[in-house]
Amino acid sequence: MSPSRARAVVATAYGGPEVLELVEVDIPDPGPGQVVVDVRAAGTNPADVKSYAGVWGKDPAALPLRLGYEVSGVVSAVGPDAEGPLGAIAVGDEVAVFRIAGGYAERVLVPASAVLPKPAALSWSQAAGLLLTGGTATHTVVATGVRAGETVLVHGGTGGVGLMAVQLAVDEGATVVATASPGGHDLLRDLGAVPVRYGDGLADRVRALAPGGVDAAIDTVGTDEAVDVSLELVADPQRIATIAAFGRAASAGIKLLGGGPGADPGENIRMPARSRLLEQAGTGRLRVLVADEFALADVAAAHRTLMGSHAPGKIVLVT
Structure with missing residues (x-):
C-alpha cells in the first residue's frame, strides 16, 4: 500500500513561533509493533518551544523539525504484534498516546508501546494534555x-x-x-x-x-x-x-x-505512571484543566499563548 498523507506542523528554522508551518507529510502503513492514530488533540508543552527556539542546539540537519510529544485520538491502523502497555490495540480504539515525536499532526505513526486506552470520562483535549505533565x-x-x-x-x-x-x-x-x-x-x-x-x-x-x-x-x-x-x-x-x-x-x-x-x-517512574494517571483522571481523582484550544493551523498563536501569561491549564491543538 502507498502511504497516506496528512497535515503536520514543522519548524522550518530555529527561532520564534513564526517559523512554524503546516505542511503535508507521508504517513507510512504500520509495521510490526506500530499503530496509526487519527489525532483529535495534541498537548503543547514548553519543551516543544525549546526544541525549535535553539535551547537544545541548532543542528540544521534536524530541520524541518516535527513537534509534539502527546496526543489523543482514534486508532485507524494496526501493525503486526502491536500491543500496548495495557494489552491489545484494535482499529477504532480511543487512545491517549505518549511519548512520541511529531504529534502536532492530523495523523501519526507511533509505537504501540506509547498507546493506552483513553478513559471515556476524559475529553480529547484532557487526554492529550495529561501524560507529560502528569509523568x-x-x-x-x-x-x-x-x-x-x-x-x-x-x-x-x-x-x-x-x-x-x-x-x-x-x-x-x-x-x-x-x-x-x-x-x-x-x-x-x-x-x-x-x-x-x-x-x-x-x-x-x-x-x-x-x-x-x-x-x-x-x-x-x-x-x-x-x-x-x-x-x-x-x-x-x-x-x-x-x-x-x-x-x-x-x-x-x-x-x-x-x-x-x-x-x-x-523514565522508570514516568512511563509506568501513565496508566495510573489515566485511571485517576478517568475517575475524577485527578483534574486535567484545559486553558484554551487552538486549531492546528493556529499553532503559532497557540505557542504565543503558551509562552505568555494564561489561565491555569493546558494549551491544546485540536484537529
Whole structure:
C-alpha cells in the first residue's frame, strides 16, 4: 500500500513561533509493533518551544523539525504484534498516546508501546494534555519521598506540572502548601492545597502556614527564590527536587529531574505512571484543566499563548 498523507506542523528554522508551518507529510502503513492514530488533540508543552527556539542546539540537519510529544485520538491502523502497555490495540480504539515525536499532526505513526486506552470520562483535549505533565509531577513526588502526614511545599502550584504535583501529593495524604499569584489561590484551595503568595517574605509566610515545618519541596519554576526558600525550610536537601533550576541544583545539593544536563530523566517512574494517571483522571481523582484550544493551523498563536501569561491549564491543538 502507498502511504497516506496528512497535515503536520514543522519548524522550518530555529527561532520564534513564526517559523512554524503546516505542511503535508507521508504517513507510512504500520509495521510490526506500530499503530496509526487519527489525532483529535495534541498537548503543547514548553519543551516543544525549546526544541525549535535553539535551547537544545541548532543542528540544521534536524530541520524541518516535527513537534509534539502527546496526543489523543482514534486508532485507524494496526501493525503486526502491536500491543500496548495495557494489552491489545484494535482499529477504532480511543487512545491517549505518549511519548512520541511529531504529534502536532492530523495523523501519526507511533509505537504501540506509547498507546493506552483513553478513559471515556476524559475529553480529547484532557487526554492529550495529561501524560507529560502528569509523568513529570509523579517523578517529583516520588523523588522527594512524599508521604501521608507530611507537609510539602510546591513552587508554581498553578503551572502545568505544579497543578499535577499538588494533586498527586494531596492524593498521597500530604498537606500541600503551594505558591501562586493571588488569582490562582481559589483554584489551589479547590484542589486541596493551602495557597501562598510568592515574593518577598515567602519563607515567613510558609512558616506561618506550616508551623510543624516543611518535609519536602518541589520546584517547578526554577527561580532563586524557590531554591533559597526550599533550602531554608527543608532540613534534607535530597528531599528538594527541581525541574527548572538547572544552574543551581548541583551546587545546592538538590535533585535535578528531567532532560537537562546532569538531570535524572526518571523514565522508570514516568512511563509506568501513565496508566495510573489515566485511571485517576478517568475517575475524577485527578483534574486535567484545559486553558484554551487552538486549531492546528493556529499553532503559532497557540505557542504565543503558551509562552505568555494564561489561565491555569493546558494549551491544546485540536484537529
